[in-house]
Amino acid sequence: xxxVIFDLDxxxxxTAKYHYLAWKKLxxxxxxxxxxxxxxxxxxxxxxxxxxxxxxxxxxxxxxxEQKEELADRKNQYYLTMIENLDQSEILPGIPxxxxxxxxxxxxxxxxxxxxxxxxxxxKLGLESKFDVIVDGNLVEKPKPDPEVFVKGAQLLNIPxxxxxxxxxxxxxxxxxxxxxMKCIGIxxxxxxxxxxxxxxxxxxxxxxDLEHI
Ligand code: BG6
Ligand code: MG
Numbered sequence: 295x296x297x298v299i300f301d302l303d304x305x306x307x308x309t310a311k312y313h314y315l316a317w318k319k320l321x322x323x324x325x326x327x328x329x330x331x332x333x334x335x336x337x338x339x340x341x342x343x344x345x346x347x348x349x350x351x352x353x354x355x356x357x358x359x360e361q362k363e364e365l366a367d368r369k370n371q372y373y374l375t376m377i378e379n380l381d382q383s384e385i386l387p388g389i390p391x392x393x394x395x396x397x398x399x400x401x402x403x404x405x406x407x408x409x410x411x412x413x414x415x416x417x418k419l420g421l422e423s424k425f426d427v428i429v430d431g432n433l434v435e436k437p438k439p440d441p442e443v444f445v446k447g448a449q450l451l452n453i454p455x456x457x458x459x460x461x462x463x464x465x466x467x468x469x470x471x472x473x474x475x476m477k478c479i480g481i482x483x484x485x486x487x488x489x490x491x492x493x494x495x496x497x498x499x500x501x502x503x504d505l506e507h508i
Contacts, residue, residue, distance in 0.1 A: 295505050296457040299447045302407035304463035308384045316372035317348050326352040338464030340437035341366050380418055388498040393424045402426045404447035427451050438466040441474030
């Protein structure tokens with residue numbers, strides 16, 4: 295294995311909760327409660343696709359494309375306000391150590407995030423220099439589970455997909471990794487991420503994973 299490609303939200307940094315809270319606030323504007331139970335479906339998927347899921351949960355139909363774009367923009371504004379003061383304390387446990395360990399061992403690293411704020415967040419966290427390549431939602435068109443975001447990362451690293459390992463917290467992300475012929479380490483619940491070659495409970499455990507034997 296030659297490279298590790300990281301999802302951002304819920305893997306590198308604790309921003310998945312702010313995406314959830316911003317959608318919840320939007321649902322409140324629309325008059326319904328968006329419950330944490332439904333949140334799993336939003337992980338890893340694009341902003342517009344997430345909006346469609348939120349509206350479906352609320353039983354809301356009939357919005358025009360223009361109205362949907364306004365709602366998605368409004369959610370993004372809520373999200374950006376929530377992460378305005380994001381700092382290194384929100385980096386998930388063990389991530390800096392894992393990045394240092396694999397880079398010292400000669401692995402290349404890439405970000406492979408669906409979020410249009412991905413690059414900006416890495417800069418805010420001071421982690422930009424730990425990634426050889428940064429692919430975020432501004433560089434891709436097809437949302438996960440399409441493998442585009444990871445395949446682009448591999449291409450920019452100039453490493454074959456088969457030699458890349460993806461780290462993901464979302465089912466859509468595990469599917470995207472496999473669609474791109476990459477192995478995947480899941481962070482979270484094996485019941486949800488069971489398709490991944492290896493699942494760990496938390497990012498803290500990443501340093502213990504033998505990347506050559508997953
Ligand atoms: C993914 C998140 O990383 O990015 C999703 O898991 C989010 O929750 C998606 O919707 C798109 O992010 P953004 O910042 O472009 O709306
Ligand atoms: Mg994620």
